[in-house]
Amino acid sequence: MSDSQMSLAMGHGAMIEESPYGIESKKLVMWLFIIADAATFGALLFGYGYLRAGSPNWTRPFTFAPTIINGIVMTFVLLTSSLTMLGAVGAAKAGQREATGRWLGATIGLGVVFAALHLREWFKMFAEGWSPSANPEGGSVLFGASFFGITGLHLLHVIGGVVAMTVVALMFKRGRLTPAHIETTGLYWHFVDLVWMFVFPLVYLMNAR
Amino acid sequence: MTATASPAAPGMKLYVGVWLGLLVIVAAEVALTYGGLSEGSLLAALLVLAVIEAAIALMYFMHLRYERRLLFWSLIPALVFVLLMLNHVWRDAARMIILSPHGP
Numbered sequence: 001m002s003d004s005q006m007s008l009a010m011g012h013g014a015m016i017e018e019s020p021y022g023i024e025s026k027k028l029v030m031w032l033f034i035i036a037d038a039a040t041f042g043a044l045l046f047g048y049g050y051l052r053a054g055s056p057n058w059t060r061p062f063t064f065a066p067t068i069i070n071g072i073v074m075t076f077v078l079l080t081s082s083l084t085m086l087g088a089v090g091a092a093k094a095g096q097r098e099a100t101g102r103w104l105g106a107t108i109g110l111g112v113v114f115a116a117l118h119l120r121e122w123f124k125m126f127a128e129g130w131s132p133s134a135n136p137e138g139g140s141v142l143f144g145a146s147f148f149g150i151t152g153l154h155l156l157h158v159i160g161g162v163v164a165m166t167v168v169a170l171m172f173k174r175g176r177l178t179p180a181h182i183e184t185t186g187l188y189w190h191f192v193d194l195v196w197m198f199v200f201p202l203v204y205l206m207n208a209r
Numbered sequence: 210m211t212a213t214a215s216p217a218a219p220g221m222k223l224y225v226g227v228w229l230g231l232l233v234i235v236a237a238e239v240a241l242t243y244g245g246l247s248e249g250s251l252l253a254a255l256l257v258l259a260v261i262e263a264a265i266a267l268m269y270f271m272h273l274r275y276e277r278r279l280l281f282w283s284l285i286p287a288l289v290f291v292l293l294m295l296n297h298v299w300r301d302a303a304r305m306i307i308l309s310p311h312g313p
Contacts, residue, residue, distance in 0.1 A: 021280045028280075035284050039291050046295040054305030068239065075235050082270050083228045087221060183272075190270045197262040200235075201255035205242040 030184045034191045037157075041195050044153065045202055048146040059139030060207045061130075067121070071204040074117050075196065081110035082193045085186045092172065092179035100182065104169040107189065111162040118155050122148070147203060154199055157192050165189065219269070227269045234262050 021028055052058050062068055088103035129136030132148045168185045171177045241254050268274040273281055 020277075021283070022277045023280065031280070031284055035288050038288055042288075042292045042295060046292075046298060050298045050302045050305075053299065053302035054309070055311075056306055056309050057311045064243070068242075072235070072239060076232065079228060079231055079235075082266070083224060086224045086270060090221060187271055190266060193270070194263050194266045197231075197266065198259050201238050201259050202252075205238060205255060206248075206252060208242050 024180055026180065026184050027187070030187045034187065037191065038195070041150075041153070041198070044150050045198060048150055048203065051140075051142045051146055055140040055142055057139045059135055059137050059143045060209055061137060061143070062204060062208045064208065068204060068208055070117060070121055071200055074114055075200050077110050077114045077117070078193050078196050081107045081114070082190050084110060085189045089179070089183050089186045092182040097173065097175075100179075101169055101173050104165055104172075104182070108162055108165050108169070111158055111165070111189075115155060115158050115162065118151065118158075122151075143207070147207075150199060150203055154192070154195055157195070161185075161189050161192050219275075224269065227265060231262055231265060234258050 019025070019028070062071075084103050084106040088100050088107060091099035091103055130144050130147075132145045133141050135141045135143055165185055168177060168181055172182060238255055238258050241251060241258075246254065267285075
């Protein structure tokens with residue numbers, strides 16, 4: 001039941017106006033959060049650009065194999081997870097509860113694969129001597145600080161999204177949530193994918209050897 | 210009056226087409242990276258492609274194309290303004306290069 005419908009049921013119809021955006025409050029709030037988070041990631045990426053432009057000894061350590069190939073696979077996984085999320089939203093709106101669960105399961109699985117690939121890459125870099133404050137190639141340590149900072153915040157969003165999708169999937173299956181909740185969660189997941197569309201070229205491809 | 214439902218969404222066929230288009234853009238980004246461009250040209254090209262990708266994802270995957278125009282105009286121009294204002298940092302980055310102990 002939408003906010004307006006609930007207010008009408010409680011007898012407050014005369015005080016409720018239609019949303020000028022034509023969407024439910026939870027969807028509008030998710031959009032507002034996305035815009036704020038986009039500004040946050042934008043600031044981080046500009047900060048990375050600033051540090052890079054101001055560092056004459058910037059390192060470009062990423063070889064095509066395995067790092068860029070890993071990045072390509074991660075991008076493919078995340079883009080595909082957005083597609084499966086759209087499948088979940090479509091199935092939910094069509095009233096297909098079981099299909100929604102399968103699509104959400106696929107999206108969650110792909111999110112877990114992305115996180116696993118990312119963590120594997122991180123641990124490989126740690127083993128080579130990279131850290132937020134160390135550069136084994138002798139160049140600027142700011143490379144590690146910006147790389148792990150940006151990819152770490154994105155990874156946190158991915159993990160948070162996986163947890164949220166799992167909760168939403170279980171509650172939807174039990175009939176406690178509506179298709180609008182699936183759609184709102186989907187907006188967040190697409191945003192996580194959208195951020196990666198900037199992180200991959202700016203942080204990985206621009207630091208390729 | 211109740212909040213209206215979103216207009217009918219496109220089907221999976223369109224979404225798969227958009228997904229394939231995004232993969233093509235990613236492939237183009239990787240190809241450009243190893244295409245022998247200067248750093249500045251590569252950055253410009255990657256930024257343009259990333260913005261195109263983001264716009265496609267925003268409009269189709271996030272359904273913004275099918276929502277009321279007021280939603281688009283309330284959200285996107287403010288974000289674009291913030292991101293454009295962040296460009297003020299570049300002059301200071303140029304100053305940092307000159308002051309760096311590693312030399313310009």
